[in-house]
Amino acid sequence: MVTTITVRGETHAEPGYAVTIGERVLDDARTKLAGRRAVIVTDPHVRGLHAARLALDAPIVEVERGEAAKRFATLERVLEDFARLGLGRGSVVVGLGGGSIGDLAGLAASLYMRGLELVQCPTTLLAQVDASVGGKTAVDLAAGKNLAGTFHAPSAVFADTSTLTTLADDEFRSGLGEVLKSALLDGEEFVARLETSADRIARREPHVLHELVARSVRLKSAIVERDPRERDERKALNLGHTFAHAIEHVAGYGRVPHGVAVAVGVGLALRAGGAQELADRVERLARALGLVATLAELRTHTRLDLPATALAQSMQLDKKGVARSPRFVLLDAPGRVRWDQSLEPRVLERVLA
Amino acid sequence: MVTTITVRGETHAEPGYAVTIGERVLDDARTKLAGRRAVIVTDPHVRGLHAARLALDAPIVEVERGEAAKRFATLERVLEDFARLGLGRGSVVVGLGGGSIGDLAGLAASLYMRGLELVQCPTTLLAQVDASVGGKTAVDLAAGKNLAGTFHAPSAVFADTSTLTTLADDEFRSGLGEVLKSALLDGEEFVARLETSADRIARREPHVLHELVARSVRLKSAIVERDPRERDERKALNLGHTFAHAIEHVAGYGRVPHGVAVAVGVGLALRAGGAQELADRVERLARALGLVATLAELRTHTRLDLPATALAQSMQLDKKGVARSPRFVLLDAPGRVRWDQSLEPRVLERVLA
Numbered sequence: 001m002v003t004t005i006t007v008r009g010e011t012h013a014e015p016g017y018a019v020t021i022g023e024r025v026l027d028d029a030r031t032k033l034a035g036r037r038a039v040i041v042t043d044p045h046v047r048g049l050h051a052a053r054l055a056l057d058a059p060i061v062e063v064e065r066g067e068a069a070k071r072f073a074t075l076e077r078v079l080e081d082f083a084r085l086g087l088g089r090g091s092v093v094v095g096l097g098g099g100s101i102g103d104l105a106g107l108a109a110s111l112y113m114r115g116l117e118l119v120q121c122p123t124t125l126l127a128q129v130d131a132s133v134g135g136k137t138a139v140d141l142a143a144g145k146n147l148a149g150t151f152h153a154p155s156a157v158f159a160d161t162s163t164l165t166t167l168a169d170d171e172f173r174s175g176l177g178e179v180l181k182s183a184l185l186d187g188e189e190f191v192a193r194l195e196t197s198a199d200r201i202a203r204r205e206p207h208v209l210h211e212l213v214a215r216s217v218r219l220k221s222a223i224v225e226r227d228p229r230e231r232d233e234r235k236a237l238n239l240g241h242t243f244a245h246a247i248e249h250v251a252g253y254g255r256v257p258h259g260v261a262v263a264v265g266v267g268l269a270l271r272a273g274g275a276q277e278l279a280d281r282v283e284r285l286a287r288a289l290g291l292v293a294t295l296a297e298l299r300t301h302t303r304l305d306l307p308a309t310a311l312a313q314s315m316q317l318d319k320k321g322v323a324r325s326p327r328f329v330l331l332d333a334p335g336r337v338r339w340d341q342s343l344e345p346r347v348l349e350r351v352l353a
Numbered sequence: 354m355v356t357t358i359t360v361r362g363e364t365h366a367e368p369g370y371a372v373t374i375g376e377r378v379l380d381d382a383r384t385k386l387a388g389r390r391a392v393i394v395t396d397p398h399v400r401g402l403h404a405a406r407l408a409l410d411a412p413i414v415e416v417e418r419g420e421a422a423k424r425f426a427t428l429e430r431v432l433e434d435f436a437r438l439g440l441g442r443g444s445v446v447v448g449l450g451g452g453s454i455g456d457l458a459g460l461a462a463s464l465y466m467r468g469l470e471l472v473q474c475p476t477t478l479l480a481q482v483d484a485s486v487g488g489k490t491a492v493d494l495a496a497g498k499n500l501a502g503t504f505h506a507p508s509a510v511f512a513d514t515s516t517l518t519t520l521a522d523d524e525f526r527s528g529l530g531e532v533l534k535s536a537l538l539d540g541e542e543f544v545a546r547l548e549t550s551a552d553r554i555a556r557r558e559p560h561v562l563h564e565l566v567a568r569s570v571r572l573k574s575a576i577v578e579r580d581p582r583e584r585d586e587r588k589a590l591n592l593g594h595t596f597a598h599a600i601e602h603v604a605g606y607g608r609v610p611h612g613v614a615v616a617v618g619v620g621l622a623l624r625a626g627g628a629q630e631l632a633d634r635v636e637r638l639a640r641a642l643g644l645v646a647t648l649a650e651l652r653t654h655t656r657l658d659l660p661a662t663a664l665a666q667s668m669q670l671d672k673k674g675v676a677r678s679p680r681f682v683l684l685d686a687p688g689r690v691r692w693d694q695s696l697e698p699r700v701l702e703r704v705l706a
Contacts, residue, residue: 011364072429076494079425083496111501114489115582136467141429143436148464150503229468 001207002028003214007133007221010153010228019133019157019217023206026053029121029158033058033092038119039085041078041105042096043069046123049166050096054121058094059085067254069104070139072148078108082116092117092155098124098171099131099258103149106137110152118154123163125175125209126259129182129216132157134224134234145245145253151229159217161209169290170257172204176289177259181239181266182216184282187335190215191285198288235339239329240265246314247295251304263291264298272343272351273330295352308352315348354560355381356567360486360574363506363581372486372510372570376559379406382474382511386411386445391472392438394431394458395449396422399476402519403449407474411447412438420607422457423492425501431461435469445470445508451477451524452484452611456502459490463505471507476516478528478562479612482535482569485510487577487587498598498606504582512570514562522643523610525557529642530612534592534619535569537635538576540688543568544638551641588692592682593618599667600648604657616644617651625696625704626683648705661705668701 002022009016020028030053038058042051043065051060061081063069082093093116095105102120109118122132138149164172183190193211194201200208220237227234243265248256263286270279286293292301299306315326329339355375362369373381383406391411395404396418404413414434416422435446446469448458455473462471475485491502517525536543546564547554553561573590580587596618601609616639623632639646645654652659668679682692 072425072432076425079501080494080496083494083500111503113500114491114502114504138467141433141436143433147436147466148432149467150464151467 001210003210005214005217005221007153008225014153015155017154017156019159019221021128021159021161021210021213021217023162023210024160025158026050026121026160026163029094029119029156029160030054030056032156032158033094033119036092037087037090038092038094039082039087040094040096041108042101046097046101050121050123050160050163053160054094054096056094061085063101063104065100066098067100067140067145069100070146072139072141075104075108075111075139078104079112082108082112087112087116089113089116092119094119094121095132096121096123097127098122099127102127102131103136103138103146106135106152106154107139107149110137110150115152118152120154120157122157122159124167125164125172125213126178127175128159128161128164128213129175130178130220130237132159133217133220135228145248153228159213161206161213164209165204170260173290174257174259176201176291177257177261177263177266179212179216180263180282180286180289180291181237182219184266184331184334185236185239185337186215186219188333190219191281191334194289195285198285202290233339235327236329236337238339239331239337240267240269242315242326242328243268243311246311247298247306249314250306250310251302255304256298256302260292260298263293264295267294268351269328270331272328272347273332273338273341275331275333278331278333308349311352312345312348316345354563356563358567358570358574360506361578363504367506368508370507370509372512372574374481374512374514374563374566374570376515376563377513378511379403379474379513379516382447382472382509382513383407383409385509385511386447386472389445390440390443391445391447392435392440393447393449394461395454399450399454403474403476403513403516406513407447407449409447414438416454416457418453419451420453420493420498422453423499425492425494428457428461428464428492431457432465435461435465440465440469442466442469445472447472447474448485449474449476450480451475452480455480455484456489456491456499459488459505459507460492460502463490463503468505471505473507473510475510475512477520478517478525478566479531480528481512481514481517481566482528483531483573483590485512486570486573488581498601506581512566514559514566517562518557523613526643527610527612529554529644530610530614530616530619532565532569533616533635533639533642533644534590535572537619537684537687538589538592538690539568539572541686543572544634544687547642548638551638555641555643586692588680589682589690591692592684592690593620593622595668595679595681596621596664599664600651600659602667603659603663604655608657609651609655613645613651616646617648620647621704622681623684625681625700626685626691626694628684628686631684631686661702664705665698665701669698
C-alpha cells in the first residue's frame with residue numbers, strides 16, 4: 001500500500017510536493033531521481049542500512065550522526081563538497097536519514113547557489129511524522145538549537161516505513177512522542193485509534209505504522225499549507241514543546257530524546273491548561289505506547305534531577321538572563337487547541353513540582 | 354530632494370519595500386528604527402564615517418572590510434553575536450556599508466531564527482545602484498564567490514547619497530561600472546544622460562548622483578519585481594558579468610574592483626554580440642567616466658597579463674575542470690537585451706585577444 005499526500009506550495013508559482021508513504025517507496029525515490037544529477041547527504045549508520053536501496057550512482061556526502069551534524073562547521077563542509085562535486089542549479093540534494101540529516105541537508109540545499117531542489121527521504125519515525133514535512137531547515141548555534149535556518153520546501157518526500165523496523169527502541173519511542181502530539185491536535189478519532197492499537201504499534205506492525213505516519217503527515221500538511229511561515233496556526237504544532245525544550249535544556253542536550261521530552265511536555269501542557277481528565281488519559285496512553293508519561297517518571301527513569309526551578313527558569317529567561325514570557329499551546333479537548341497562551345507562574349510551579 | 358521607489362513583494366502576502374534615496378536619508382532610517390530592537394552590522398571604516406548618523410543606541414557588530422567579511426566563519430560569529438545580544442523575532446538587522454556588508458548582513462538576517470527584518474543602508478555607489486535592491490544575500494565558498502546565500506528582501510533601503518562623497522576614487526568608479534550597465538539595459542535616454550553629464554558625475558555633483566542612483570534603482574526594481582528569483586529576465590542584470598567574473602578570477606579576487614571589471618565586460622559583450630558601433634560608443638563613455646574601457650587598457654593599467662586563453666578557460670570550465678557552456682547577456686541597442694545566449698568559441702577568442 002502506498003499513500004500519497006500532496007502539500008500545496010506557498011504561492012501559486014510554487015508547485016507543492018507529494019509525501020509518498022509506504023513499505024518500499026525508496027524505490028520510487030530512485031525512479032524519480034534517475035537521470036538527475038544528485039548528491040545524497042546521510043550519516044555512516046543510515047548509509048550502511050539504506051543507501052543501497054536508493055541505489056543511485058550519486059555521490060554521498062557523509063555527516064556526523066544525530067544532532068552533532070547540525071553545526072556550522074559541518075554545513076560549510078557540506079557546501080564545499082557540493083562545489084567540489086560540481087553541483088549546479090539543476091542538481092538535487094537528497095536528505096537520507098533522521099530529523100538532523102533532514103535539517104542539515106535542507107539548509108545546505110537552500111543555501112547552495114541560493115537554492116537547489118531538495119528530496120527528503122526520512123528514515124526515522126520522528127522525521128517521517130514531523131520533521132520532513134513543512135520545509136523547516138536548521139543548524140544549531142552555541143546559544144541554542146535550530147537558531148539558524150530557512151524555510152525551504154522539498155520537491156518530494158519519500159517516507160519508507162520499512163526503515164522503521166531498523167530503529168533502536170529509544171529512537172522509535174521518541175517518534176511516538178510526536179505521534180501522540182499529532183493525535184491530540186488532530187482529534188478524538190486519532191487519539192482513540194492510538195489507544196486501541198497501542199500493542200500493535202509497540203510490535204511495529206507495518207500496517208499500523210503506515211497509518212500513523214499518514215495521519216500525522218495529513219494533519220501537519222494541512223496546517224503548514226495554511227500557515228507555512230509559522231505566523232499563527234503552525235504554532236499549534238509546538239504543543240508540549242515549551243516544556244520539552246526546557247527538559248532537554250536542563251537535562252543537557254542529547255540526554256533526553258526529543259520525542260520523549262515532547263510526550264512528557266504534552267502531559268504537562270494539558271495539566272497546566274486545566275485539562276486534568278485528558279491529561280490522565282494521555283498519561284495512560286503514553287505508558288501503553290512504552291513512553292515515559294510524567295515528569296516524575298522521567299526523573300526516575302533518567303536518574304536526572306530536573307529541578308522545577310531550573311525548568312521554570314529555562315522557560316522564563318532568555319540566553320542573556322533577560323525575563324521573557326514563555327508561550328504555550330494548550331488543549332481543551334483532542335482537536336481543540338489554543339496557541340500563544342501564557343501561564344501563571346504559580347501554575348507552572350505546580351505542574352513542574 | 355528625496356526619491357522613494359517602491360518594490361512590490363514577491364507574493365501578495367509580502368508588503369514590499371521602499372528604497373529612499375537622498376542626501377540625508379540616514380536620518381529617515383533613524384526615525385524608522387526608533388523604538389525598535391536593532392543591531393547594526395558594519396565594518397570599522399564605515400562605522401567611523403557614518404554610524405553616528407544613525408545615532409541609535411543599537412549595538413554594533415563589526416565585521417571585516419570588503420569581501421573578507423563574506424566568509425562562513427564571519428557569518429557564524431555574527432549569528433552567535435545576535436544570540437548573545439538577545440535578538441528575537443521582533444528585532445531588526447541593519448546593514449550599513451558597501452555590497453559585502455549588505456550581502457553578509459542580509460544572509461545573517463535571513464538565517465537567524467529563520468528570518469529577521471532587514472534594513473539596508475548602502476554607503477557605496479555600487480551598493481546603492483545595485484546590491485541593496487533585490488534581496489540577494491551571500492557569502493563566498495573556497496570554490497567561488499557568492500556560492501552560498503538566500504533571497505531575503507529588506508523591509509526598507511535607505512540610500513544616503515551624501516555618503517558617496519566619502520568614497521575613494523577607485524570605489525566610486527567601480528560603482529560607475531554598474532551604472533553604465535544599468536543605463537545600457539534601461540535605454541537610450543539613460544545612456545545619453547551619462548554622456549552629457551560625465552564631467553558632473555566625475556565631480557560627484559550631488560544632484561546628478563541622486564539621479565543616477567534613482568534611475569538605476571528604478572530599472573532594477575522593475576526587473577526584480579517581475580522575476581525575483583532570477584529564473585528569466587533578472588538574468589539581464591548580468592550584462593557584462595560573464596566576462597567580468599572571468600577577469601576577476603584570472604586577476605585574483607580583489608585585484609580588479611567588480612564594477613571596473615563589469616565596465617570592461619560590458620564592452621566585450623557588445624563586441625561579441627556584434628554591436629560594434631555601440632561598443633565604440635560605450636568605450637568612449639567609459640573613458641569619459643574615468644573607467645578603463647577595454648581589456649587592453651585594463652592589462653596596461655593593472656600590469657596584469659590576463660591572457661585570453663586563461664579568460665576563456667575560466668568561463669568554459671567549471672570548478673572541477675568540466676566543460677560547460679557559458680551564458681551571456683547580449684545587447685542589440687540600449688534597452689534591447691537578450692539573455693541566456695551562447696557565443697562561438699572563435700568569437701570569444703577574438704574579443705579576448
